[in-house]
Amino acid sequence: MRNHWYDNIKGVLVLLVVFGHLLTDVRGAYDDILPKWVYLFLYTFHMPLFIMLSGYFFRENRYLRVIQLFVVYVIWQVILGSWFAFTEGIPLLSLENPALNIxxxxxxLWYLMAIIIWYVITPYVTQLKGYVLFALLFALLFGFQAESTGFFALRKVIMFYPFFLIGNWMSERNTLNFFELPKRAEQRNRYRIGGFAVFTTLTLGLLASMSFQQEGTFYHIGNLFKFRFAYESAVPEAIWSGPFAFLIVYTVSILMAISFALMIPGRELPVFTRAGKYSLYVYLVHVFLVVAWKAFIPAGFxxxxxxxxxxxFGVAFLIVLVIISPPVVKLLKPLVEIDVRRAQDVKDVKS
Incomplete structure (x- = not known):
């Protein structure tokens, strides 16, 4: 039986992912700081929590799952890359077409690539004592590396990996189960009130700190939480402060992610529970729709x-509703839930 709490969390998060991607270009379309602030706010917690949940549900020796995810990744890299090339007028056989750069x-799709890599390396990494701290230290040191490219989404794979390992560490110790739908209503409310208090305090603190910053700082700090750039780009005024800045980012993101999760109800919520169940569908397909939206709709209309x-936000909600509708799920299932076991069975029969 599926856990509604986890599905609800993923459902809300995947909606915020769609909203965040629709919001990307809007930051520069208006003079006020509201879009920039909302964008920064989303990226403080939504992907870290998504990744922590992925780590929480990670199980070793799932080789068929790795193969399945890689096949799904290749298929959608071709589909979405070709769609982007089409909307931008790029020849499909050109090397500028992302579909040809598998x-x-x-x-x-960096997230799907990252999950594949994390699934492969985590059984070995977790053999180390204090593996979360090692991953965090390596990520902080990697921030000095300025030459990494989008190959294998290497920067994000390394910089977001501590969140995945934290989720795995929590799973081994049943940490989230401590919060998971206590039988007594008073306990449930206590956790939610505590989560709300921490989340609100951090949000107000972040907002207050940003009120003293220049407008352009929103872009820099937003990129810190997205782990997009090396220290020389993220904190160009003081590159050696980079590890300390990113350590603050990790701390804020972890606290906001966990406190946000505690605020989510555990009962079945028709839209969000279903969106969580089919979050991979939304994550993959929304890119297709967002690219189309950005190609034909002005950033500030x-x-x-x-x-x-x-x-x-309404468009994002509508996109999620369309993707998780039964007819669309049924249509997309062969491209998302690929049964690699059938290929394995055929191979075993032939051998």
Whole structure:
């Protein structure tokens, strides 16, 4: 039986992923800081929590799962890369077509590539004592490396890996089960109130700290939480402060991620529970729709930024609803839930 709490968390997170991707270009379309602030706010916790949950449910010796994810990745890299090339007027046989660069994940597909790599290396990494601290230290040191490219999504694979290992560490110790739907309503409410208090405090603290910064700082700090750049780009004014800046980012993200999870209800929520169940569908297919949206809709088509945000959130919600609808899920299932066991059975029969 599926756990509604975990599905609800993933359902809310995948909606925020769609919203965040729709919001990317809007930051530069308005003079006020609201879109920049919302964008920064989302990236403080939504991907770290998604990755922590992936680590929480990781199990060793799932080789068929790794093969399945890689096949899914290749298929969608070709589909989405070709769609991007089409919308940008790039020849499909050109090397500029992301579909032909299989080992350089296109846009949001970095996460699928990262999951594949983490699934392969984690059984060996967890043999180390204090493996979370080792991964964190390596990530902080890697920030000095300025030459890494999108090949294998290497920077994000390394920089986000501590979140995956933290989730795995919590799973081994049943840490999340401590919070998971206590039988007594008073306990459930206590956890939710505590999560709300921590999440709100951190959000207000972040907002207060940003009120003293220049407008351009939103871009830099937003990129810190996305782990997109090396220290020389993320903190160019003081590169040696990079590890300390990223250590703060890790701390804030972990606290916000866990406190956010505690606020999510554990009962079945029709849309979000289903969206969590089919979160991989949403994650893959929304890229197709977001690319189409950005190709044909101006970044700032509403008179004010807050109206733009409301419209985009509604569009994101509609995208999720469409993708998780039964007919669409049934249509996409052969491309998302590929049964590699059938190929294995055929191989065993032939041998």
């Amino acid at each position: 080992l350089t994940p296109y846009w949001a 509403m008179p004010t930024s807050w109206l733009q945000l409301l419209v985009l």
